[in-house]
Amino acid sequence: MSSWNRFKKYYYQNAALGLSLDISRIPFPDDFLASKEGAIQKAFADMGALEKGAISNPDEQRMVGHYWLRAPQLAPTKDLSNEISSTLNSIKDFAAKVHSGAIKAPGGAKFTHVLVIGIGGSALGPQFVNHALGQPGIDKMAVTFFDNTDPDGIDYVLGTLSGHLATTLAIVISKSGGTAETRNGQLEAAAAFKAAGLDYTKHYVAVTGAGSKLEQTAIKENWIARFPMWDWVGGRTSELCAVGLLPAALQGLDIQAMLDGAAAIDVVTRSTKTSENPAALLALMWYYATNGVGAKDMVVLPYKDRLLLFSRYLQQLVMESLGKELDLNGKVVNQGIAVYGNKGSTDQHAYVQQLREGVNNFFVTFIEVLKDRSGKSLEVEPGITAGDYLQGFYLGTRDALSEKDRSSVTITLPDVSARTIGILIGLYERVVGFYASLVGINAYHQPGVEAGKKAAGGVIALKLKLDAALKSAAGKPQTAEALATSVGGNPELTFKILEHLAANGSVKKTPAANVFDSTYSA
Numbered sequence: 136m137s138s139w140n141r142f143k144k145y146y147y148q149n150a151a152l153g154l155s156l157d158i159s160r161i162p163f164p165d166d167f168l169a170s171k172e173g174a175i176q177k178a179f180a181d182m183g184a185l186e187k188g189a190i191s192n193p194d195e196q197r198m199v200g201h202y203w204l205r206a207p208q209l210a211p212t213k214d215l216s217n218e219i220s221s222t223l224n225s226i227k228d229f230a231a232k233v234h235s236g237a238i239k240a241p242g243g244a245k246f247t248h249v250l251v252i253g254i255g256g257s258a259l260g261p262q263f264v265n266h267a268l269g270q271p272g273i274d275k276m277a278v279t280f281f282d283n284t285d286p287d288g289i290d291y292v293l294g295t296l297s298g299h300l301a302t303t304l305a306i307v308i309s310k311s312g313g314t315a316e317t318r319n320g321q322l323e324a325a326a327a328f329k330a331a332g333l334d335y336t337k338h339y340v341a342v343t344g345a346g347s348k349l350e351q352t353a354i355k356e357n358w359i360a361r362f363p364m365w366d367w368v369g370g371r372t373s374e375l376c377a378v379g380l381l382p383a384a385l386q387g388l389d390i391q392a393m394l395d396g397a398a399a400i401d402v403v404t405r406s407t408k409t410s411e412n413p414a415a416l417l418a419l420m421w422y423y424a425t426n427g428v429g430a431k432d433m434v435v436l437p438y439k440d441r442l443l444l445f446s447r448y449l450q451q452l453v454m455e456s457l458g459k460e461l462d463l464n465g466k467v468v469n470q471g472i473a474v475y476g477n478k479g480s481t482d483q484h485a486y487v488q489q490l491r492e493g494v495n496n497f498f499v500t501f502i503e504v505l506k507d508r509s510g511k512s513l514e515v516e517p518g519i520t521a522g523d524y525l526q527g528f529y530l531g532t533r534d535a536l537s538e539k540d541r542s543s544v545t546i547t548l549p550d551v552s553a554r555t556i557g558i559l560i561g562l563y564e565r566v567v568g569f570y571a572s573l574v575g576i577n578a579y580h581q582p583g584v585e586a587g588k589k590a591a592g593g594v595i596a597l598k599l600k601l602d603a604a605l606k607s608a609a610g611k612p613q614t615a616e617a618l619a620t621s622v623g624g625n626p627e628l629t630f631k632i633l634e635h636l637a638a639n640g641s642v643k644k645t646p647a648a649n650v651f652d653s654t655y656s657a
């Protein structure tokens with residue numbers, strides 16, 4: 136079959152959504168879709184049960200309800216439907232009141248800036264949407280983020296808020312309400328407000344689960360407002376609950392259009408006719424391209440600056456959902472698909488060299504956006520605009536990769552708008568769900584992230600012991616090994632902690648010719 140005929144055969148277009156999907160450049164044989172029909176029907180059935188409120192996250196004994204967020208009437212109980220709708224209303228109402236000045240900063244001025252404090256699913260969606268849809272200088276409020284516990288990163292963001300803290304609203308977002316990085320950001324921001332002579336509690340809003348530590352603090356300190364985060368919404372699928380909607384609404388983005396876009400793609404991706412279901416087609420392409428075992432990585436290449444953060448957002452959505460040691464039967468499978476990417480054509484001048492000529496361990500997801508910009512474009516050459524070049528580079532790179540048997544899919548969108556961002560989010564949420572069914576894993580838990588957190592706790596405890604030991608040694612210089620022995624700590628961790636303390640002036644280091652003979656004292 137010619138590539139044009141194959142393109143026509145496998146081109147999916149939904150005119151109402153404005154969404155197209157080209158899977159023709161994944162080299163599956165013609166009988167592949169039929170051979171997986173039973174498996175994808177099972178995925179549809181699993182998804183149907185999930186949407187009806189089944190305990191689709193068995194390890195945590197939880198329902199998985201992110202699809203109800205944009206169609207509250209589909210939630211399994213009336214109470215849940217009401218809670219979703221009333222939360223959405225209170226988000227819209229709160230944003231309107233902040234914009235009008237009915238809720239204002241303690242000094243009497245309107246709030247002008249938003250500082251979001253969160254990490255992982257409590258930051259990646261809001262950051263993606265902020266960058267995709269924001270118009271700096273035009274937005275109702277400017278939104279910035281603390282998404283780490285890096286002191287210098289915090290200072291950088293505080294620097295951008297300099298002179299504006301008095302009119303900054305801080306939203307602390309944490310589903311669990313116990314995430315250390317977020318707690319640290321909350322305390323760091325509070326200290327900055329205090330240093331500016333401001334009462335931070337009159338600037339703080341919480342988005343968190345019922346009964347969490349964060350909620351307790353917000354209640355005790357009487358923060359301005361609290362919004363719920365439900366246990367049936369996972370962090371990585373929380374963009375369309377208060378986590379993402381509140382910052383977006385404050386920014387002045389059309390959150391209803393985002394919800395409507397997601398609701399519209401949900402309707403389409405509920406189809407049990409595989410050829411008419413773009414999420415099913417994509418999940419099957421992931422399966423074919425990666426051999427169902429993550430044998431290839433997913434390179435996400437949107438040819439649109441606005442979608443720059445989509446690959447980071449997808450990284451969590453895909454890798455935290457699919458990267459699992461065990462399948463649903465408890466068998467060791469070490470599943471997952473690695474995701475990375477940035478944007479075209481920028482990446483053509485960076486790593487595309489390896490994609491074409493190096494190790495063939497990936498498939499590309501191109502995202503094409505038809506609309507170049509609002510308004511007319513300059514001709515950079517007679518009859519040619521910058522946008523023509525952007526498309527040229529996309530099509531050229533796609534061909535250059537195909538020539539060398541590098542697989543790709545392309546998603547085409549009419550524009551980057553609140554609606555199409557909702558469509559993209561909804562599309563990928565469902566692809567991940569379908570793919571998880573195809574490979575038989577729980578996409579909705581993340582048992583692997585706890586190990587690092589636990590180990591970090593051990594490091595913090597060791598640091599405190601070392602502080603005490605250094606203090607009681609009253610200035611006596613000791614090697615890392617000696618200090619480790621005296622506190623019963625791991626010598627390598629002790630060495631790393633002491634080097635960090637020395638670099639920050641908290642201990643005095645006397646270097647030696649052999650680095651491990653260096654000594655440290657209080």
Ligand SMILES: O=P(O)(O)OC[C@H]1O[C@H](O)[C@H](O)[C@@H](O)[C@@H]1O
Binds near residue numbers: 313
């Ligand atoms: O919203 P939080 O409870 O603070 O969680 C923030 C993030 O941290 C965890 O480590 C999880 O792996 C993520 O899924 C989550 O999004």
